[in-house]
Amino acid sequence: MNLWVLIGIAVMVGGFMLRLNPLLVVLAAAVSSGLAGGLDLLAVIAAFGKAFNDTRYVSVVWIVLPVIGLMERHGLQERARSLIAGLKGATLPRLLTGYLLLRQATSALGLTSIAGHAQTVRPLLAPMAEAAAQPKDEQEAEQVKAMSAATDNVGLFFGEDIFIAIGSILLMKGFLEQNGIVLSPFELSVWAIPTAIAAFAIHAFRLWRMGRRQR
C-alpha cells in the first residue's frame, strides 16, 4: 500500500489551515497526490484538465446571476423585506422552519433545482429572514444569513434521497449490483425517511432556540 498518495489530503488540510487561496491549495493537492501515485507532471495536469472539462456542469448555475441582479436592481430584496415586515406572525423560526419543510418536501419529489443559494436564498430567503429577525448588530445579521443558507442545505440533503431517481440512490444501486446485491431504488429510498424526520426535528429545534435567544 502506497501511503504517499495521501499527501494530497495533508496538503488540503494544511492549506486550508494556513488560509491560502483554496484554488492554489486544490491544484497543489492534485499535483502532489498524482506525483506520489506514479503519474508524471504533464499527466497530472492533463488528468486535471480532463476532469475540469467533464465537470463544467457544476459552474453552469452562474447563468442565473444576470437575472437575479436585474431583479435586485429593481428592489427584489427590499420587497421581500417589506413583505415579511408587514406580516404580524412572521418570526425567524416560523419562516425558516416553513422553508425547511417546503425544501424537504419538494426535494423528496425530485424537484431539487427549484430552489438554491443563487436562485432563492440570496434574493428572497435571506432578506426575508433578516426582516423577520430584526438583528441588533452586524454579527447577528451575519448569523441570520448564514442560517438561511444552512437551512436550504439541510432541506435539500435530507429530502432528496427519498426520491427514487436521484443520483445518490442510483449510485448505491449500481455499486451494490456490481457486488451481487440486487435492490430496487424504492427499498433504498424508503430508508431516507427516518433521517429526514430526524433532520427536520433537530434543525427546527435549533431554529426555535435561535428565535428565543434573539428575543
Added chain:
Amino acid sequence: MIGLTQVYLLAGLVFAAVAVLSARDASNSKRWGNAAFWALLALSMLAGDRMGDLGNGVLVLGLVAIAGFGGLGRGQPADDSAQRQERAARHGNRLFLLALVIPLTALAGTFLFKQVPHLVDPKQVTLVSLALGALLAFVAGLTWLRESPVVPVEEGRRLMDAVGWAAILPQMLASLGAVFALAGVGQVVGGLMTQVIPSGSLVAAVIAYGLGMALFTMVMGNAFAAFPVMTAAIGLPLLIHQYDGDPAVIAAVGMLAGFCGTLMTPMAANFNIVPAALLELKDRNAVVKMQVPTALPLLAFNIALIWWAAF
C-alpha cells in the same frame, strides 16, 4: 437534441459578456485580471471539448494563477438603495412573479421534458430547465422593466465579482476528486480503515462505518466519493457479509451519514463556501459553523439507526 452543448454555449456567452464588461469597469483597479479570468472560463465552456486534456489543464493553470496570486479585484458598486426602495414600491409584489420564473420553469421542465426525449436529452433535464428558466426570466425582465440587455449583464458582473474565485472552487474540487481516484487515494484510506477496527465487535464496526463515511466525505467534499470506498472497506465485508446486516439500511443510511459530513466541510464548496460568498459574509466558513450543531446529532442518529434497523 437540446443537451449539454447548448447549455455550455449559453454559459460561455454569459461569461464572455461578463469578461467584456469587467474589462470596461474603471472602478476596479484589477479589471484586466477579472476580464482574463472570466474570459478563460468562457473559453472552457465554449471550446473545452476541442482543446484536448492538456489544453484544458493549461487553462486551469491560468485560472489558478490569476485567482491564486491576487489577480482578482472588485469594482465599487454604485449604491442606489433609495432608488431601489422607490422601484420596489412601484413594482409591488409583481416582482415575485419574475422571481418565480426560474423555479417554475425548473418545475415544469422536470415533468414536461421527460415526455419528449427526442427533443431534450433526458439525462440533462435539470440543467436544460435551469438554462431555459434563466433565458425566459431574462427576456420577461427586460420587456417588463424596460431595460437594455446590458443592464442585467452589468448586474451579473457585479454579483460575479462578489463571488470571485469561489465561483470555480466547486468545479476544481470535483476535478481533484477525479485525480485522487486516479492516484488510488480511496483504496489506501479504505485499507487503513479496515486495519483500525477491532475485530469481533459489531458496534465498533457500525461506528467506524458511519464516522468513516462522514470523515471521508469531509475530506473529499462529496459523499458520492466516500460511499464506494467505505462500503467496499467496511460495509460489504464486515456489516453485510460477516454480520449479515440488511444491505438496504446500511447503504441508504450510510450515504446519509456521509451527507452529515458534507454539512461540516469547506470542501463541499458549492453548498458551504459559495453561499457565504453570495451572501457577502465576512467569515468564509460561517455557513459550515452554522451547520455543525445540526450535523453532529444527526450523524449520531444515523449511526444508531444503522445499528438498530440493520441487525
